[in-house]
Amino acid sequence: MFLQSSSLQRGAIAFLLCLLSGQVFGQELDGANTSWIMTSTALVLFMTIPGLSLFYAGLVRSKNVLSVLMQCFAITCLASIIWLVFGYSIAFGDGGSFNAYFGNLDNILMGNITEGTMAGDIPESVFAMFQMTFAVITPALIVGAFAERMRFSAMLLFSALWLVVVYAPITHWVWGGGWLGEMGLLDFAGGTVVHITAGVGALVAALVIGNRKGFPTQAMPPHNLTITVAGAGMLWVGWFGFNGGSALAANGDAGMAILVTHISAATGSLAWMMMEWIRHGKPSVLGIVTGMVAGLGTITPASGFVGPGGALVIGFSAGVVCYYATQAIKQKFKIDDSLDVFPVHGVGGILGTILAGVFASDALGVFSGQGFNEGMTMASQVQVQIVGVATTFVYTAIITYLLLKLVDKLLVLRVDEEQELQGVDLVEHDEKGYDL
Numbered sequence: 268m269f270l271q272s273s274s275l276q277r278g279a280i281a282f283l284l285c286l287l288s289g290q291v292f293g294q295e296l297d298g299a300n301t302s303w304i305m306t307s308t309a310l311v312l313f314m315t316i317p318g319l320s321l322f323y324a325g326l327v328r329s330k331n332v333l334s335v336l337m338q339c340f341a342i343t344c345l346a347s348i349i350w351l352v353f354g355y356s357i358a359f360g361d362g363g364s365f366n367a368y369f370g371n372l373d374n375i376l377m378g379n380i381t382e383g384t385m386a387g388d389i390p391e392s393v394f395a396m397f398q399m400t401f402a403v404i405t406p407a408l409i410v411g412a413f414a415e416r417m418r419f420s421a422m423l424l425f426s427a428l429w430l431v432v433v434y435a436p437i438t439h440w441v442w443g444g445g446w447l448g449e450m451g452l453l454d455f456a457g458g459t460v461v462h463i464t465a466g467v468g469a470l471v472a473a474l475v476i477g478n479r480k481g482f483p484t485q486a487m488p489p490h491n492l493t494i495t496v497a498g499a500g501m502l503w504v505g506w507f508g509f510n511g512g513s514a515l516a517a518n519g520d521a522g523m524a525i526l527v528t529h530i531s532a533a534t535g536s537l538a539w540m541m542m543e544w545i546r547h548g549k550p551s552v553l554g555i556v557t558g559m560v561a562g563l564g565t566i567t568p569a570s571g572f573v574g575p576g577g578a579l580v581i582g583f584s585a586g587v588v589c590y591y592a593t594q595a596i597k598q599k600f601k602i603d604d605s606l607d608v609f610p611v612h613g614v615g616g617i618l619g620t621i622l623a624g625v626f627a628s629d630a631l632g633v634f635s636g637q638g639f640n641e642g643m644t645m646a647s648q649v650q651v652q653i654v655g656v657a658t659t660f661v662y663t664a665i666i667t668y669l670l671l672k673l674v675d676k677l678l679v680l681r682v683d684e685e686q687e688l689q690g691v692d693l694v695e696h697d698e699k700g701y702d703l
Contacts, residue, residue: 295388296385296388296389296390297388297389297516299517300387300388300389300515300516300517300518301388301389301390301393302517303511303512303516303517303521304389304393304394304397304512304515305393306508306512307397307507307508307509307511307512308393308396308397308400308508308512309508310504310505310506310507310508310509310512311397311400311401311404311505311508311509311512312343312400312403313501313504313505313508314400314404314501314502314505314506314508314509315339315342315343315400315403315404315407316339316340316343317498317501318498318499318501318502318505319339319404319407319408319498319502320335320336320339320340320498321336321494321495321497321498321501322495322498322499322501322502322556322560323335323339323410323411323414323498323606324336324491324494324495324498324700325489325490325491325492325493325494325495325496325497325498326411326414326489326495326553326605326606327414327415327489327490327605327606328415328487328490328690329490329491329700329701330689330690330691330692330693330699330700331414331415331690331691331692332490332491332692332700332701333692333696333698333699333700334414334415334419334691334692334695334696335410335414336700337419337695337696338407338410338419338422339407339410341419341422341423342403342406342407342410342423342426343403343407345423345426345427346399346402346403346406346407346426346427346430347399347402347403349402349427349430349431350395350398350399350402350403350430351376351377351399352375352376353372353375353431354402354430354431354434354435355374355377355395355398355399356370356371356372356373356374356375356377357369357370357371357372357431357435357436357439358370358398358402358434358435358436358438358439358442358443359374359395359398359438359439359442359443359444360372360373360374360439360443361373361444362439366444366445367440367445367446367449368436368439368440368445368446369436369439369445370435370439370443370444377392377395380392380395386515387515388516389515394515397512398438401438401457401460401461401509402430402434402435402438404461405430405434405457405460405461405464405465406426406429406430406434406465406468408461408462408465408466408469408608408612409426409429409465409468409469409472409608410422410606411469411604411605411606411607411608412468412469412470412472412473412604412605412606412608412609413469413472413473413476413605413680414605414606415479415605415687415691416476416477416479416681416682416687416691417472417476417680417681417682417691418678418679418680418681418682418695419691419695419696420678421674421675421678421679421680421681424674424677424678425472425670425671425674425680428670428673428674429468429666429667429670432666432670433464433468433662433663433666433667433670434460434464437459437460437464437659437662437663438460440658441454441459441460441655442454442460447459447654447655447658450651450654450655451640451643451648451651452651452652452654452655453568453569453572453620453623453624453627453640453648453651453652454568454620454623454655455510455513455524455567455568455569455570455571455572455623456509456510456513456524456567456568456570456571457509457513457567457568457616458567458568458569458616458617458619458620458623459568459616459620459655459656459659460659461567461612461616462564462567462568462612462613462615462616462619463612463613463616463617463620463656463659463660463663464659464663465608465612465613465616466608466609466610466611466612466613466614466615466616466617467609467613467659467660467663467664467667468663468667469604469608469609469612469613470596470602470604470608470609470613470664471663471664471667471668471671472667472671473602473603473604473605473609474602475668475671475672475675475680476671476680476681477603477681478601478602478603479603479605479687480684480687480688482601482603483597483598483601483603489553492552492553495553495556496552496556499556499559499560502559502560502563503532503559503563506528506532506563506567507525507528507529509528509567510524510525510528510566510567510570510571511524511525511528511570513570513571514571520571523570523571523574524570524571526575526578527566527569527570527573527574527575527577527578527581528563528566528567528570528578530566530575530578530579530582531562531563531565531566531578531579531581531582531585532559532562532563532566532582533559533562533582534562534578534579534581534582534583534585534586535558535559535560535561535562535563535565535582535583535585535586535589536555536556536558536559536562536586537555537558537586538558538562538582538583538584538585538586538587538590539554539555539557539558539559539561539586539587539589539590540554540555540558540586541586542554542586542587542590542591543590554590557589557593557607557611558585558586558589558590560611560612561585561586561589561590561611561615562581562582562585562586562615564585564611564612564615564616564619565581565582565584565585565589565615565616565618565619565622566578566581566582566585566619567616567619568616568619568620568623569581569619569620569622569623569626569627569636571637572623572626572627572636572637573622573623573626573627573636573637574626574633574634574635574636574637576626576631576632576633576634576635577622577625577626577631577634577635577636580622580626580634581618581619581622581626584618584622585615585618585619588614588615588618589610589611589614589615589618592609592610592611592614593607593610593611595610596609596610617656617660620652620655620656621649621652621653621656623652624639624645624648624649624650624651624652625645625649627639627648628645682694682695
């Protein structure tokens, strides 16, 4: 009886300890990891509003400043609801026989998520919300391509459809158990999922909608670089949550991701500034902050796989390559990607995804990363990276084009010429950003 009673007491004590530590039915809540991902969620949301909103708003002309702020704010609201209703389920649901390409709809309205539902050692509610902030910022990035000329209603419909049929499926391919993730694609925080999809979507949107009236002969300088720099600073800080939070834990991977993110941003800024200084005789404020964004976007897919030395090379490459891409898009090809979404995010995402397959190597001395997937060599890993880039590019381009044509038929994409001259703020929202 004594032994039996002692066993019962030990069992009761063990059960109470499990409850106190958050362990229920074999799942243990890690408080440190949960706190970090909750903080990262706030940081990534901070990247869109106010970070990206202010960054974009300062780059347009004063008659269109409110339209950009409104678009980023509205996309934040709209994408959040779509993610709740079925976006999260498509991206991270188990699609059964179609799981390689598409999640199921079993988690509509996140009906399977309760306070006790876990995703690893963090609550699934926290994981779903963290991923929601990625779903918010990705279509918001595309706003920069059609700034100053797209109708607000068309923008809303396009963004909603694009999130469902482009962003969510590709997220599933890479992070939700789909075919690219199973192939071994290295994309730590969104080189393919976020930057290539947004960049390619932006390029196609700029081509379909057409150039602004007066482009490229008429000068269209930013109306307020001060708020652009403020927005850039917010993006830089928020990106620590974007990349560091993608470790889904408060651990060494998160710490390294933050370190290499900062190094790449700083190096990208200096590299872009250097290119301007060499070619034009003077460095510009616009150039240094654009180089920062290029460095951040390019390190994103590699951030959890490379070391500081690799980040230095990736950041420098981002500043130089994205600078030339910007010049080519606007000067050579005369494409009015108004705020340089494709040359910065698209090209940066492509470059970073491929370089992740190089600098993940553990055999490059001071430039080494954590090593490839098991059984991979540098050649085979780079091959997988190229497949990920190519399929993401092609799928995004085709579906974005079809969606834009559909929206144009239903609502008309673009304001007319007179409305464009008047400014989208007054035409679409009956308000002005400044009353001086």
